[in-house]
Amino acid sequence: MIRTLLARAGLVATAAGLATLLSAAPAAAHGADAPDGTDYRTRATGVTPARPGLEVRVVEAGARLELTNHTGRPIEVIGYSGEPYLRVGPDGVYENSRSPATYLNRTIAGDTALPTDADPAAPPSWRRIADGSTARWHDQRALWQETAPPDAVRAAPDREHRVRDWTVPLRDGADPARIDGTLDWLPPPDAYTWWAVTIVGLLAVGALGLLAAASPAGSRALSALGALLIVGGAIAVVYPVGREVDAGARGVGGVLIGLLSGQVWSLLTGLGAIAAGCYALARRPGADFVVALGGACLALLAGTGNAAVFARSIAPVPWPPEAARVMVAALLITGAGATAAGILRLHATSRAAAAALTQPR
Template identity: 30%
Template sequence: MGPAVRGAAGLLLALLFLPLGAGVAAAHGGGAAAPGTSIPRVLAVEPAVPGLALVVIEGGTRLRLDNHTGETVAVLPPPDSPRGQEPLVPTGSSAAWADSRLAGAPAAPPRDGTSAWLVPLLVGDQQVVVHGDRTWPAPPLAVPWWSVTVAAALGTFSLGAAAAERGRHSTAATAVAGVTVLVVGAHVLHVIGSSLVLDRPASVGVVLAAAGIGVLCWALGGLGVALTLARHPMGPATCASAGTLAALVTVFDVAGFHSAVLTFGWAFDLDRATTVVTVGGGVGLFLTGCAVLSATAPAPLVAAKPLSGNDVA
């Protein structure tokens, strides 16, 4: 099997997952309501209780309580209200719910820029109050994020085209392996940050479930880097497959370039940056694969011209 056939097989593997990858990306966030223009945040737990954590999840639509206190934790309802969806959380468990005290945010921030809220808890027999507020992050400027994404794609393709022209022993081929590490690493970071705001605490299983078929691009990326550094003919094409799949499962998250609030556990700009690297670098790696296929494809056979009577004479 020649290099062109092996490269074609690698690209075909990525392209076969296009419909499934798009479906995974479209389902990002687990079907929760789309984030709005503001988000609650937890400021303090008074008094502090070791092992108790309250997390804003799913873009601010719900809260998650993680209980490792050794006591059962009850979320108390608003004053003069019957118990509704407020959970009773045994020790060692977690629970997520939509709290009415965080709902009904105004469309615009108050004059001081924040809106306070509190949620009372009962940890065993101890009264505890969770204090929080609501903030309105400034909407991002979409054009710079899109510009950097396009630049990442073009820059990656420039390296890939040079690697295709100069061969697998070139410095450019090593650079393609480095870009693959960046793309896969950005995708891993993107998935971990997204898993922090799900209705279950982050764990290896939760992260892998959140990644879905994106786990395959992690494996392809590692394999592609190893093959490329070993100067194997299939290395750049395998890197291209990894980048293509990473871009496919992340492409719908470019909507974050236009949204002020994202379903991400760390800084929202970090989420946008990982999307830039994954989508931009992934598209560039896909184009790299096309360049590799073009450079390694065998020359077309030219049919011999039949001899005429005059040629024989």
């Protein structure tokens, strides 16, 4: 029995680490290269002159622009050298394979090598890339691409700064138009404060594992851990849903497709934590191990994977960044705290079992 308990404690770290490795590729694939947070706020202020039925917005925490065309006629997005880049119309979305922007905009860094036939002066070669009337793309005109922040930011990092006003040219038939927007730098939050609060919170939750597992207080502690895991699991489900909405997903179907293609491990982690919490509330056999494993996965996959918001002013979710930080802190507190508490309870159980074996009969 003692060996079984110790083996279960060791499996907590092993299983959680394996889950982290397995989830690395799907997480990186979400939104191509969607940021986990940024200090640059990109806003689209509208289309000039106004075009009824033509909508533009910023998605993925500013990493992409989204253009939706309900005008009934094709609208072209103009590339960096004045060439046609995208065409969005009633018959779908097309990209010009001769436009350098087609390749540069595939990553947020704009570091894709150009093929030999990429020539902005050549006649367009249109290639259909999507159905519908919505296009999303990285645009270097709306982003800050330098490694170092602007000079004004370095001079006064505690203040908000307008980096620039930007425009993206459009063409409606023979008529020119443009997308207008702004790029601002926002001072980041104090990450140390958020980490300090998180560590104190997870230690408080972990302390529940010090209560004797066989006592009434220990039973109540197990129930409390179960309830916390359910709350943490619910947050772990809501957060990736928010990321998909911020990435431009529309409707329940769009959110589900995004979750299954790019956020499936975060979703499964949340559902698993909820199941582990229910298992603990029912006080089923082996609940301590289930709590520890569920908490470890929650902290590693849902908590640390989104912890960049502690040090970034813009979060990739449609709610305020302060709310995003509270949610991530709650994920880490419930996940890491439940892991510590579960391991402590397993250790206490193994010691009690060892003591029982040494007592004279």
